[in-house]
Amino acid sequence: MKLGPKYKIAKRLGASVFEKTQTQKFAIAAERSAQNKKGKRGGSEFGRQLIEKQKVRLSYGLTEGQFANYVKEAMEATDTTPVDLLHRVLELRLDNIVYRLGLASTRRAARQMVSHGHITVNGIKTTIPSRRVRTTDRIAVREGSKSAALFAGFSDKFMERPLPSWLSWNPKSMEGGITALPNAESAHTAGDLVSVLSFYSR
Secondary structure, eight states: OOOSOHHHHHHHHOGGGOGGGOSHHHHHHHHHHHHHHTTSOOOOHHHHHHHHHHHHHHHTTOOHHHHHHHHHHHHTOSSSOHHHHHHHHHHTBHHHHHHHTTSSSSHHHHHHHHHTTOEEETTEEOOOTTOBOOTTOEEEEOGGGTTSGGGTTHHHHHHHSOOOTTEEEETTTTEEEESSOOOTTTSOOSSOHHHHHHHHTO
16 A cells, blocks of 8 residues: 655644654654644635544555445444444454554554464464454464564563453463454544544535
8 A cells, every 4th residue: 555755644644643653753843833833724524524534544554445345334334333333344354453462563563464474363374464353253373473583572562561351362372352342442443433434425
């Protein structure tokens, strides 16, 4: 997925979109830029919805096509609200779960980890970051990857990062799963999903 200048994009959408912009130096520059814009006329509602859409899409590392398909699925939901389903679909991607478990420091790194075959689902190696994980699935680090430098000192790192309430993980066996479906309280989303759905409803 090709992107433009990350610092320029992050100034418009927020530092959380890219890991390289989550620094004190960037925060100071962004605040200075915001101060300079004070007093200027605010943007349109459409513009704000577009920003929220881009913020969520880029935070999860999705192409426009992937994201649009998720939104379409959510808007066709009959058994839950579109917002809840969109949130759930985003959070239950395998790369996002690997990130939430603390196996990778960013979703981008988690995507590479899955693509390189380090993760198994129900004992079978998978290389598809977009795979949707179910509550009955067991996620683990592949046996042959446990001794890799990539996971060195993982037990200590795991203790430093809180585990979301909807996930379980054993740092010794490096295996876990989903204990409950994620919701807005248990898994914070990168942006306003109501605005995202409104953008696509136009």
